[in-house]
Amino acid sequence: MAKDIFVFVELKEGAVRKVSLELLSKGKEIAGHFSSSLYAVLIGHNVKGIAATVQPYSDKVIVIDNEGLAEYRWDTYASVLEGILRKYNPYAVLGGSTVTGKDLFPRLAARFGSAIVSDAVGIDFHDSGIKIKKPLFGGKVISWITCSEDSAIFITFRPNSFGIEKGSLNGEVIEEQFEAAKDPKMNLAGTEKHVSEKVDLQEADFIICGGRGMKGPEHFQVLEEIAGIMGGRVGASRAVVDSKWREYEDQVGKSGKTVSPKLYIGCGISGALHHTMGMDTSKVIVAINKDPNAPIFHYADYGIVDDAFAVLPVLREALKKTREEI
Protein backbone atom coordinates (compact mmCIF):
# COMPACT_ATOMS: atom_id res chain seq x y z
CA MET A 1 0.00 0.00 0.00
CA ALA A 2 1.25 3.46 -0.82
CA LYS A 3 2.40 5.35 2.24
CA ASP A 4 0.59 8.58 1.55
CA ILE A 5 1.19 11.50 3.89
CA PHE A 6 -1.63 13.84 4.89
CA VAL A 7 -1.20 17.30 6.38
CA PHE A 8 -4.10 18.92 8.19
CA VAL A 9 -3.88 22.56 7.07
CA GLU A 10 -4.68 25.03 9.80
CA LEU A 11 -6.03 28.44 8.99
CA LYS A 12 -5.88 31.61 10.99
CA GLU A 13 -8.14 34.47 10.01
CA GLY A 14 -8.47 33.04 6.55
CA ALA A 15 -4.77 32.49 5.92
CA VAL A 16 -2.69 29.31 6.04
CA ARG A 17 -0.66 29.07 9.24
CA LYS A 18 3.08 28.90 8.99
CA VAL A 19 3.22 25.57 10.82
CA SER A 20 1.15 23.98 8.04
CA LEU A 21 3.66 25.06 5.39
CA GLU A 22 6.46 23.68 7.56
CA LEU A 23 4.66 20.34 7.76
CA LEU A 24 3.95 20.30 4.03
CA SER A 25 7.65 20.95 3.35
CA LYS A 26 8.68 18.05 5.60
CA GLY A 27 5.78 15.93 4.36
CA LYS A 28 7.05 16.24 0.78
CA GLU A 29 10.40 14.85 1.85
CA ILE A 30 8.73 11.90 3.60
CA ALA A 31 6.39 11.16 0.71
CA GLY A 32 9.39 11.44 -1.63
CA HIS A 33 11.24 8.79 0.38
CA PHE A 34 8.26 6.43 0.16
CA SER A 35 7.48 7.36 -3.47
CA SER A 36 3.98 8.16 -2.28
CA SER A 37 1.79 11.27 -2.45
CA LEU A 38 1.55 14.26 -0.17
CA TYR A 39 -1.99 15.50 0.43
CA ALA A 40 -2.91 18.83 1.97
CA VAL A 41 -6.31 18.70 3.66
CA LEU A 42 -8.02 22.04 3.70
CA ILE A 43 -11.31 22.29 5.53
CA GLY A 44 -13.43 25.27 6.47
CA HIS A 45 -15.89 27.69 4.96
CA ASN A 46 -15.06 29.81 1.89
CA VAL A 47 -11.67 28.16 1.70
CA LYS A 48 -11.55 27.24 -1.99
CA GLY A 49 -9.53 30.35 -2.75
CA ILE A 50 -6.94 29.34 -0.18
CA ALA A 51 -6.10 26.13 -2.01
CA ALA A 52 -3.75 28.11 -4.25
CA THR A 53 -1.53 28.85 -1.24
CA VAL A 54 -0.92 25.17 -0.55
CA GLN A 55 -0.93 23.83 -4.14
CA PRO A 56 2.79 24.59 -4.64
CA TYR A 57 3.57 22.46 -1.58
CA SER A 58 1.40 19.43 -2.23
CA ASP A 59 0.75 16.65 -4.73
CA LYS A 60 -2.96 16.85 -4.02
CA VAL A 61 -5.16 19.26 -2.14
CA ILE A 62 -8.40 17.94 -0.68
CA VAL A 63 -10.86 20.76 -0.08
CA ILE A 64 -14.01 20.48 1.98
CA ASP A 65 -15.91 23.71 1.96
CA ASN A 66 -18.97 23.72 4.14
CA GLU A 67 -20.85 26.32 6.15
CA GLY A 68 -20.79 24.03 9.17
CA LEU A 69 -17.01 24.27 9.24
CA ALA A 70 -16.70 28.04 9.56
CA GLU A 71 -15.54 27.85 13.20
CA TYR A 72 -13.25 25.10 14.40
CA ARG A 73 -14.90 22.55 16.74
CA TRP A 74 -13.59 19.05 17.31
CA ASP A 75 -16.95 17.43 16.59
CA THR A 76 -17.53 18.83 13.11
CA TYR A 77 -13.86 18.76 12.08
CA ALA A 78 -13.39 15.20 13.34
CA SER A 79 -16.49 13.96 11.52
CA VAL A 80 -15.29 15.40 8.22
CA LEU A 81 -11.70 14.23 8.67
CA GLU A 82 -12.92 10.79 9.64
CA GLY A 83 -14.72 10.56 6.31
CA ILE A 84 -11.65 11.64 4.37
CA LEU A 85 -9.27 9.35 6.21
CA ARG A 86 -11.54 6.33 5.80
CA LYS A 87 -11.75 7.01 2.09
CA TYR A 88 -8.05 7.65 1.45
CA ASN A 89 -6.33 5.49 4.11
CA PRO A 90 -3.15 7.52 4.55
CA TYR A 91 -0.03 6.20 6.27
CA ALA A 92 0.38 9.23 8.53
CA VAL A 93 -1.51 12.42 9.33
CA LEU A 94 0.54 15.44 10.39
CA GLY A 95 -0.71 18.52 12.22
CA GLY A 96 0.60 21.35 14.37
CA SER A 97 0.92 20.93 18.12
CA THR A 98 -1.28 23.99 18.45
CA VAL A 99 -4.39 24.66 20.51
CA THR A 100 -6.46 23.20 17.65
CA GLY A 101 -4.14 20.28 16.85
CA LYS A 102 -3.98 19.22 20.47
CA ASP A 103 -7.77 19.22 20.68
CA LEU A 104 -8.52 17.46 17.42
CA PHE A 105 -5.83 14.82 16.86
CA PRO A 106 -6.36 12.75 20.04
CA ARG A 107 -10.09 12.61 19.39
CA LEU A 108 -9.41 11.22 15.91
CA ALA A 109 -6.65 8.85 17.00
CA ALA A 110 -9.02 7.28 19.52
CA ARG A 111 -11.72 6.98 16.85
CA PHE A 112 -9.31 5.06 14.61
CA GLY A 113 -7.63 3.17 17.45
CA SER A 114 -4.39 4.59 16.06
CA ALA A 115 -0.96 5.40 17.36
CA ILE A 116 -0.57 9.06 18.28
CA VAL A 117 2.56 11.03 19.09
CA SER A 118 2.09 14.66 20.03
CA ASP A 119 4.36 17.63 20.51
CA ALA A 120 7.05 16.05 18.32
CA VAL A 121 10.03 18.03 17.04
CA GLY A 122 11.51 15.79 14.37
CA ILE A 123 11.02 12.77 12.16
CA ASP A 124 13.36 10.32 10.46
CA PHE A 125 13.20 7.01 8.63
CA HIS A 126 13.49 3.70 10.44
CA ASP A 127 13.31 0.21 8.95
CA SER A 128 10.58 0.45 6.35
CA GLY A 129 8.77 3.22 8.23
CA ILE A 130 9.38 6.30 10.32
CA LYS A 131 10.59 7.24 13.76
CA ILE A 132 9.51 10.34 15.60
CA LYS A 133 11.54 12.61 17.82
CA LYS A 134 9.80 13.89 20.92
CA PRO A 135 11.16 15.68 23.98
CA LEU A 136 10.09 14.39 27.39
CA PHE A 137 10.32 15.89 30.88
CA GLY A 138 10.40 19.46 29.62
CA GLY A 139 13.23 18.75 27.22
CA LYS A 140 15.54 17.00 29.70
CA VAL A 141 15.31 13.83 27.60
CA ILE A 142 14.76 13.30 23.89
CA SER A 143 12.99 10.12 22.80
CA TRP A 144 12.70 8.40 19.44
CA ILE A 145 9.41 6.61 18.92
CA THR A 146 8.12 4.12 16.37
CA CYS A 147 4.44 3.48 15.78
CA SER A 148 2.33 0.54 14.86
CA GLU A 149 1.26 0.96 11.23
CA ASP A 150 -1.99 -1.00 11.17
CA SER A 151 -3.96 2.26 10.97
CA ALA A 152 -3.06 5.87 10.18
CA ILE A 153 -0.39 7.31 12.50
CA PHE A 154 -1.33 10.69 13.98
CA ILE A 155 1.49 13.10 14.76
CA THR A 156 1.46 16.71 15.94
CA PHE A 157 4.62 18.80 15.66
CA ARG A 158 5.71 21.86 17.54
CA PRO A 159 5.68 24.95 15.29
CA ASN A 160 9.15 25.92 14.03
CA SER A 161 10.34 22.29 13.97
CA PHE A 162 11.00 22.39 10.23
CA GLY A 163 11.97 24.97 7.66
CA ILE A 164 9.70 25.99 4.80
CA GLU A 165 11.04 24.89 1.44
CA LYS A 166 10.17 26.72 -1.72
CA GLY A 167 7.12 25.03 -3.17
CA SER A 168 7.47 23.99 -6.81
CA LEU A 169 4.54 21.60 -7.13
CA ASN A 170 1.10 22.31 -8.46
CA GLY A 171 -1.16 20.00 -6.47
CA GLU A 172 -4.37 18.87 -8.06
CA VAL A 173 -7.41 20.18 -6.18
CA ILE A 174 -9.99 17.58 -5.20
CA GLU A 175 -13.28 18.79 -3.79
CA GLU A 176 -14.95 16.41 -1.39
CA GLN A 177 -18.28 16.49 0.42
CA PHE A 178 -18.62 15.13 3.92
CA GLU A 179 -21.22 16.00 6.46
CA ALA A 180 -20.07 18.18 9.36
CA ALA A 181 -21.84 16.43 12.23
CA LYS A 182 -22.31 18.49 15.37
CA ASP A 183 -22.42 16.89 18.79
CA PRO A 184 -25.92 17.91 19.91
CA LYS A 185 -24.76 18.07 23.51
CA MET A 186 -22.33 20.89 22.82
CA ASN A 187 -23.48 24.35 22.02
CA LEU A 188 -21.00 27.05 21.11
CA ALA A 189 -22.46 30.05 22.91
CA GLY A 190 -19.86 32.46 21.59
CA THR A 191 -16.23 33.31 21.09
CA GLU A 192 -14.15 36.21 22.23
CA LYS A 193 -11.27 36.76 19.90
CA HIS A 194 -8.85 39.54 20.47
CA VAL A 195 -8.18 40.40 16.89
CA SER A 196 -4.48 40.85 16.75
CA GLU A 197 -2.18 41.67 13.93
CA LYS A 198 0.62 40.02 15.80
CA VAL A 199 2.04 36.63 14.90
CA ASP A 200 1.21 33.70 17.12
CA LEU A 201 3.65 33.32 20.03
CA GLN A 202 4.42 29.70 19.18
CA GLU A 203 4.96 30.47 15.51
CA ALA A 204 7.02 33.63 15.95
CA ASP A 205 10.58 33.57 14.57
CA PHE A 206 11.57 36.23 17.06
CA ILE A 207 10.57 36.42 20.71
CA ILE A 208 11.71 38.94 23.28
CA CYS A 209 10.75 37.88 26.77
CA GLY A 210 10.56 40.10 29.83
CA GLY A 211 10.94 38.90 33.40
CA ARG A 212 10.51 40.39 36.85
CA GLY A 213 13.69 42.38 36.21
CA MET A 214 11.59 44.60 33.90
CA LYS A 215 10.13 46.09 37.10
CA GLY A 216 6.64 46.93 35.83
CA PRO A 217 4.16 46.62 32.94
CA GLU A 218 5.04 50.05 31.53
CA HIS A 219 8.57 48.87 30.73
CA PHE A 220 7.25 46.25 28.33
CA GLN A 221 6.63 49.05 25.84
CA VAL A 222 10.23 48.95 24.64
CA LEU A 223 9.96 45.17 24.26
CA GLU A 224 6.81 45.69 22.17
CA GLU A 225 8.68 48.16 20.00
CA ILE A 226 11.55 45.73 19.46
CA ALA A 227 9.13 42.89 18.69
CA GLY A 228 7.38 45.19 16.22
CA ILE A 229 10.63 46.00 14.43
CA MET A 230 11.54 42.32 14.22
CA GLY A 231 8.06 41.12 13.25
CA GLY A 232 8.00 38.97 16.36
CA ARG A 233 6.27 38.72 19.70
CA VAL A 234 6.72 39.67 23.33
CA GLY A 235 6.73 36.82 25.83
CA ALA A 236 6.85 36.85 29.62
CA SER A 237 7.95 34.79 32.59
CA ARG A 238 5.43 33.43 35.02
CA ALA A 239 6.50 35.94 37.66
CA VAL A 240 5.39 38.67 35.25
CA VAL A 241 2.08 36.99 34.42
CA ASP A 242 1.35 36.32 38.09
CA SER A 243 1.96 40.02 38.77
CA LYS A 244 -0.62 40.76 36.04
CA TRP A 245 1.84 42.83 34.00
CA ARG A 246 1.10 40.62 30.98
CA GLU A 247 -1.61 38.19 29.89
CA TYR A 248 -1.29 34.46 30.52
CA GLU A 249 -1.23 33.82 26.77
CA ASP A 250 2.19 35.50 26.71
CA GLN A 251 3.68 33.10 29.26
CA VAL A 252 6.62 31.00 28.13
CA GLY A 253 7.58 27.92 30.13
CA LYS A 254 6.44 24.73 31.70
CA SER A 255 3.03 26.00 32.66
CA GLY A 256 2.80 28.33 29.68
CA LYS A 257 3.73 27.93 26.02
CA THR A 258 6.61 26.02 24.52
CA VAL A 259 8.35 28.09 21.89
CA SER A 260 11.28 27.57 19.56
CA PRO A 261 11.92 30.77 17.63
CA LYS A 262 15.02 31.43 15.55
CA LEU A 263 16.01 34.13 18.03
CA TYR A 264 14.95 34.43 21.66
CA ILE A 265 16.02 37.36 23.83
CA GLY A 266 15.39 37.17 27.58
CA CYS A 267 15.53 40.42 29.56
CA GLY A 268 15.50 40.51 33.35
CA ILE A 269 14.72 36.80 33.45
CA SER A 270 16.62 34.62 35.91
CA GLY A 271 16.31 31.45 33.83
CA ALA A 272 14.52 29.15 36.27
CA LEU A 273 14.12 25.60 34.96
CA HIS A 274 10.37 26.11 34.63
CA HIS A 275 11.01 28.95 32.23
CA THR A 276 13.85 27.43 30.22
CA MET A 277 11.83 24.26 29.64
CA GLY A 278 9.58 26.36 27.46
CA MET A 279 12.30 27.97 25.32
CA ASP A 280 15.44 25.84 25.27
CA THR A 281 14.76 24.56 21.77
CA SER A 282 15.11 28.12 20.45
CA LYS A 283 17.80 28.24 17.77
CA VAL A 284 19.71 31.21 19.23
CA ILE A 285 19.27 32.49 22.77
CA VAL A 286 20.39 35.89 24.04
CA ALA A 287 20.17 36.86 27.72
CA ILE A 288 20.30 40.35 29.15
CA ASN A 289 20.68 40.28 32.91
CA LYS A 290 22.56 42.47 35.35
CA ASP A 291 23.55 39.47 37.45
CA PRO A 292 26.47 37.59 35.84
CA ASN A 293 25.51 34.49 37.86
CA ALA A 294 21.91 34.33 36.64
CA PRO A 295 21.15 30.73 35.52
CA ILE A 296 19.83 31.98 32.17
CA PHE A 297 23.47 32.35 31.09
CA HIS A 298 23.77 28.54 31.19
CA TYR A 299 21.22 28.33 28.39
CA ALA A 300 22.18 31.39 26.39
CA ASP A 301 24.42 31.52 23.33
CA TYR A 302 25.13 35.21 23.91
CA GLY A 303 24.92 37.20 27.10
CA ILE A 304 24.95 40.85 28.01
CA VAL A 305 25.66 41.54 31.67
CA ASP A 306 24.14 44.94 32.22
CA ASP A 307 21.06 46.89 33.23
CA ALA A 308 18.26 46.01 30.81
CA PHE A 309 16.98 49.59 30.96
CA ALA A 310 20.28 50.87 29.61
CA VAL A 311 20.58 48.17 26.95
CA LEU A 312 17.09 47.93 25.49
CA PRO A 313 16.67 51.41 23.98
CA VAL A 314 20.08 51.06 22.33
CA LEU A 315 19.17 47.59 21.09
CA ARG A 316 15.92 48.91 19.65
CA GLU A 317 17.77 51.52 17.59
CA ALA A 318 20.43 49.03 16.47
CA LEU A 319 17.81 46.48 15.36
CA LYS A 320 15.85 49.17 13.57
CA LYS A 321 18.99 49.97 11.61
CA THR A 322 19.56 46.34 10.62
CA ARG A 323 15.99 46.17 9.33
CA GLU A 324 16.41 49.34 7.29
CA GLU A 325 19.51 47.89 5.64
CA ILE A 326 17.54 44.99 4.20
Next chain:
Amino acid sequence: MNILIFIKQVADTEARIIIKGDHKSLEIENKYNMNFFDEFAVEEAMRIKEKNKDVQITVCTIGSQKAVEALRTAIAMGADRAFLLDGSKAATNDPLAISRILSAFAKKEGFDMILCGRQAIDDESANVGAMAAEFLGIPHVSAILKMEVVDGNAVKVENEIEGGRGIFEVKLPALFTTQKGLNEPRVPLITGVMKAMKASIPVVDPATLDIPQEAVAAEASKVTILSYESPQERPPVKIIEGETPEEKVKNLVKALKEDAKVL
Protein backbone atom coordinates in the same frame (compact mmCIF):
# COMPACT_ATOMS: atom_id res chain seq x y z
CA MET B 1 -23.47 14.84 41.08
CA ASN B 2 -20.60 12.36 40.62
CA ILE B 3 -17.35 13.96 39.57
CA LEU B 4 -14.55 11.67 38.44
CA ILE B 5 -11.00 13.01 38.19
CA PHE B 6 -8.08 11.42 36.35
CA ILE B 7 -4.80 12.30 37.95
CA LYS B 8 -1.26 11.30 37.09
CA GLN B 9 1.79 11.13 39.28
CA VAL B 10 4.75 12.66 37.46
CA ALA B 11 8.42 13.33 38.11
CA ASP B 12 8.97 16.72 39.68
CA THR B 13 10.45 19.23 37.23
CA GLU B 14 13.52 19.43 39.48
CA ALA B 15 14.04 15.64 39.56
CA ARG B 16 17.31 14.43 38.12
CA ILE B 17 16.85 12.11 35.17
CA ILE B 18 19.63 9.85 33.99
CA ILE B 19 19.58 8.00 30.68
CA LYS B 20 20.88 4.47 31.27
CA GLY B 21 23.85 3.20 29.26
CA ASP B 22 21.75 1.19 26.82
CA HIS B 23 19.71 4.33 25.93
CA LYS B 24 16.58 2.25 26.46
CA SER B 25 15.57 3.19 29.98
CA LEU B 26 15.65 6.09 32.42
CA GLU B 27 16.56 6.44 36.05
CA ILE B 28 14.37 9.06 37.67
CA GLU B 29 15.22 10.64 40.99
CA ASN B 30 12.65 9.80 43.63
CA LYS B 31 10.81 13.13 43.56
CA TYR B 32 7.23 12.88 42.36
CA ASN B 33 4.12 15.04 42.49
CA MET B 34 0.58 15.14 41.32
CA ASN B 35 0.70 16.55 37.77
CA PHE B 36 0.63 20.37 37.84
CA PHE B 37 -2.50 20.66 35.65
CA ASP B 38 -4.41 17.99 37.59
CA GLU B 39 -4.40 20.17 40.72
CA PHE B 40 -6.74 22.58 38.92
CA ALA B 41 -9.12 19.67 38.28
CA VAL B 42 -9.23 18.68 41.95
CA GLU B 43 -9.66 22.29 43.03
CA GLU B 44 -12.50 22.90 40.56
CA ALA B 45 -14.31 19.78 41.77
CA MET B 46 -13.97 21.02 45.36
CA ARG B 47 -15.46 24.38 44.41
CA ILE B 48 -18.42 22.62 42.78
CA LYS B 49 -18.85 20.49 45.88
CA GLU B 50 -18.81 23.54 48.14
CA LYS B 51 -21.52 25.26 46.10
CA ASN B 52 -23.84 22.34 45.40
CA LYS B 53 -25.55 19.57 47.36
CA ASP B 54 -24.74 15.88 46.95
CA VAL B 55 -21.49 16.10 45.10
CA GLN B 56 -19.17 13.12 45.31
CA ILE B 57 -15.58 13.41 44.13
CA THR B 58 -13.71 10.29 43.03
CA VAL B 59 -10.09 10.35 41.89
CA CYS B 60 -8.24 7.61 40.07
CA THR B 61 -4.85 7.05 38.54
CA ILE B 62 -3.10 4.38 36.52
CA GLY B 63 0.32 3.75 37.94
CA SER B 64 2.49 1.75 40.27
CA GLN B 65 1.85 1.40 44.01
CA LYS B 66 3.84 4.60 44.46
CA ALA B 67 1.15 6.61 42.66
CA VAL B 68 -1.02 6.21 45.76
CA GLU B 69 0.83 9.28 47.06
CA ALA B 70 -0.77 11.45 44.39
CA LEU B 71 -4.18 10.01 45.25
CA ARG B 72 -3.58 10.86 48.92
CA THR B 73 -2.74 14.42 47.94
CA ALA B 74 -6.12 14.63 46.19
CA ILE B 75 -7.89 13.26 49.27
CA ALA B 76 -6.03 15.78 51.41
CA MET B 77 -7.43 18.49 49.13
CA GLY B 78 -10.92 17.11 49.75
CA ALA B 79 -11.67 14.26 47.33
CA ASP B 80 -14.02 11.62 48.80
CA ARG B 81 -12.71 8.42 47.26
CA ALA B 82 -9.64 7.21 45.41
CA PHE B 83 -8.76 4.21 43.28
CA LEU B 84 -5.41 2.97 42.05
CA LEU B 85 -5.59 1.22 38.70
CA ASP B 86 -2.66 -1.14 38.61
CA GLY B 87 -0.52 -0.18 35.63
CA SER B 88 2.11 -2.88 35.97
CA LYS B 89 0.91 -4.92 33.00
CA ALA B 90 -0.51 -2.11 30.90
CA ALA B 91 1.02 -0.18 28.01
CA THR B 92 1.44 2.94 30.13
CA ASN B 93 3.41 4.82 27.45
CA ASP B 94 0.52 4.48 25.03
CA PRO B 95 -2.20 7.11 25.43
CA LEU B 96 -4.59 4.75 23.66
CA ALA B 97 -4.21 2.10 26.36
CA ILE B 98 -4.33 4.64 29.20
CA SER B 99 -7.50 6.26 27.94
CA ARG B 100 -9.12 2.87 27.23
CA ILE B 101 -8.52 1.76 30.82
CA LEU B 102 -9.62 5.09 32.33
CA SER B 103 -12.79 5.16 30.27
CA ALA B 104 -13.65 1.56 31.16
CA PHE B 105 -13.20 2.41 34.83
CA ALA B 106 -15.37 5.51 34.40
CA LYS B 107 -18.09 3.47 32.77
CA LYS B 108 -18.04 0.99 35.62
CA GLU B 109 -18.07 3.61 38.40
CA GLY B 110 -20.51 5.96 36.70
CA PHE B 111 -20.04 9.73 36.54
CA ASP B 112 -21.74 12.96 35.57
CA MET B 113 -18.58 14.88 34.88
CA ILE B 114 -14.95 13.95 34.30
CA LEU B 115 -12.12 16.38 34.94
CA CYS B 116 -8.48 15.85 34.05
CA GLY B 117 -5.39 17.93 33.42
CA ARG B 118 -4.72 19.67 30.11
CA GLN B 119 -1.52 17.69 29.78
CA ALA B 120 0.93 15.66 31.81
CA ILE B 121 4.20 17.49 32.37
CA ASP B 122 6.32 14.37 31.83
CA ASP B 123 5.12 13.25 28.38
CA GLU B 124 3.52 16.63 27.51
CA SER B 125 1.09 14.80 25.29
CA ALA B 126 -2.27 16.42 26.01
CA ASN B 127 -3.92 13.29 24.61
CA VAL B 128 -5.64 11.35 27.36
CA GLY B 129 -8.60 13.69 28.03
CA ALA B 130 -9.99 13.91 24.50
CA MET B 131 -9.23 10.23 23.85
CA ALA B 132 -11.07 9.04 26.97
CA ALA B 133 -14.04 11.23 26.00
CA GLU B 134 -14.07 9.62 22.56
CA PHE B 135 -14.08 6.12 24.05
CA LEU B 136 -16.93 7.13 26.33
CA GLY B 137 -18.85 8.77 23.50
CA ILE B 138 -19.19 12.05 25.41
CA PRO B 139 -18.23 15.61 24.47
CA HIS B 140 -15.06 17.23 25.79
CA VAL B 141 -13.80 20.77 26.10
CA SER B 142 -10.02 21.26 26.30
CA ALA B 143 -8.10 23.70 28.49
CA ILE B 144 -10.98 25.29 30.35
CA LEU B 145 -10.45 28.62 32.10
CA LYS B 146 -13.88 29.06 33.67
CA MET B 147 -16.69 26.74 34.66
CA GLU B 148 -20.18 27.30 35.94
CA VAL B 149 -22.66 24.55 36.73
CA VAL B 150 -25.91 25.78 35.18
CA ASP B 151 -28.08 23.13 36.76
CA GLY B 152 -27.58 19.49 37.66
CA ASN B 153 -27.12 18.44 34.06
CA ALA B 154 -25.38 21.20 32.13
CA VAL B 155 -22.36 23.44 32.51
CA LYS B 156 -21.12 26.59 30.90
CA VAL B 157 -17.39 26.71 30.29
CA GLU B 158 -14.89 29.07 28.76
CA ASN B 159 -11.77 27.65 27.20
CA GLU B 160 -8.66 28.60 25.34
CA ILE B 161 -9.17 28.56 21.60
CA GLU B 162 -6.87 29.82 18.87
CA GLY B 163 -6.46 33.56 19.49
CA GLY B 164 -9.05 33.92 22.22
CA ARG B 165 -11.73 32.24 24.27
CA GLY B 166 -14.62 29.99 23.40
CA ILE B 167 -17.80 29.79 25.44
CA PHE B 168 -19.61 26.45 25.41
CA GLU B 169 -22.79 25.17 27.00
CA VAL B 170 -22.38 21.44 27.44
CA LYS B 171 -24.88 18.85 28.58
CA LEU B 172 -23.53 16.35 31.08
CA PRO B 173 -22.04 13.78 31.08
CA ALA B 174 -18.96 15.44 29.60
CA LEU B 175 -15.20 15.68 30.08
CA PHE B 176 -13.19 18.84 30.65
CA THR B 177 -9.44 19.30 30.75
CA THR B 178 -8.14 21.92 33.14
CA GLN B 179 -5.66 24.68 32.59
CA LYS B 180 -3.76 27.18 34.67
CA GLY B 181 -5.96 30.24 35.19
CA LEU B 182 -9.07 28.20 36.05
CA ASN B 183 -8.56 28.59 39.80
CA GLU B 184 -5.91 28.67 42.52
CA PRO B 185 -5.45 25.15 43.89
CA ARG B 186 -5.69 25.01 47.67
CA VAL B 187 -2.92 23.81 49.93
CA PRO B 188 -4.31 20.90 51.95
CA LEU B 189 -5.03 21.55 55.61
CA ILE B 190 -3.37 19.36 58.19
CA THR B 191 -6.73 17.74 58.98
CA GLY B 192 -7.04 16.80 55.32
CA VAL B 193 -3.56 15.33 55.31
CA MET B 194 -4.42 13.24 58.40
CA LYS B 195 -7.57 11.98 56.72
CA ALA B 196 -5.63 11.13 53.56
CA MET B 197 -3.03 9.15 55.49
CA LYS B 198 -5.74 6.95 56.93
CA ALA B 199 -7.85 6.56 53.79
CA SER B 200 -7.92 3.07 52.36
CA ILE B 201 -7.33 3.08 48.63
CA PRO B 202 -8.59 0.07 46.68
CA VAL B 203 -6.42 -1.30 43.89
CA VAL B 204 -8.25 -2.21 40.71
CA ASP B 205 -6.84 -4.72 38.25
CA PRO B 206 -7.56 -3.46 34.70
CA ALA B 207 -8.17 -7.12 33.77
CA THR B 208 -11.46 -6.91 35.71
CA LEU B 209 -12.69 -4.03 33.54
CA ASP B 210 -14.74 -4.41 30.42
CA ILE B 211 -12.09 -3.74 27.78
CA PRO B 212 -10.51 -5.95 25.15
CA GLN B 213 -7.51 -6.93 27.28
CA GLU B 214 -5.31 -7.56 24.28
CA ALA B 215 -5.74 -3.87 23.37
CA VAL B 216 -4.22 -2.52 26.58
CA ALA B 217 -1.49 -5.04 27.40
CA ALA B 218 2.10 -3.83 27.38
CA GLU B 219 2.84 -5.89 24.26
CA ALA B 220 -0.04 -4.24 22.43
CA SER B 221 1.39 -0.73 22.71
CA LYS B 222 0.94 1.17 19.47
CA VAL B 223 3.94 3.32 20.29
CA THR B 224 7.40 1.99 21.09
CA ILE B 225 10.23 4.06 22.49
CA LEU B 226 13.28 3.04 20.47
CA SER B 227 15.80 5.05 22.41
CA TYR B 228 16.42 7.99 24.72
CA GLU B 229 19.10 10.58 24.21
CA SER B 230 20.29 13.75 25.91
CA PRO B 231 19.34 17.06 24.37
CA GLN B 232 22.12 18.65 22.39
CA GLU B 233 24.28 20.68 24.71
CA ARG B 234 24.68 24.31 23.92
CA PRO B 235 28.22 25.63 23.77
CA PRO B 236 29.08 27.85 26.76
CA VAL B 237 27.63 31.35 26.64
CA LYS B 238 29.64 34.06 24.92
CA ILE B 239 29.48 37.10 27.17
CA ILE B 240 29.50 40.14 24.95
CA GLU B 241 32.34 42.52 25.79
CA GLY B 242 32.08 46.29 25.89
CA GLU B 243 32.57 49.30 28.16
CA THR B 244 29.16 50.82 27.59
CA PRO B 245 25.73 49.47 26.72
CA GLU B 246 26.24 50.99 23.24
CA GLU B 247 29.39 48.98 22.67
CA LYS B 248 27.82 45.80 23.95
CA VAL B 249 24.81 46.17 21.71
CA LYS B 250 27.06 46.88 18.74
CA ASN B 251 29.05 43.71 19.41
CA LEU B 252 25.90 41.67 19.99
CA VAL B 253 24.34 42.75 16.72
CA LYS B 254 27.59 41.94 14.94
CA ALA B 255 27.67 38.46 16.50
CA LEU B 256 24.03 37.80 15.65
CA LYS B 257 24.65 38.88 12.06
CA GLU B 258 28.01 37.31 11.38
CA ASP B 259 28.28 34.24 13.65
CA ALA B 260 24.73 33.22 14.38
CA LYS B 261 23.36 34.61 11.09
CA VAL B 262 19.94 35.31 12.53
CA LEU B 263 19.67 38.99 11.64
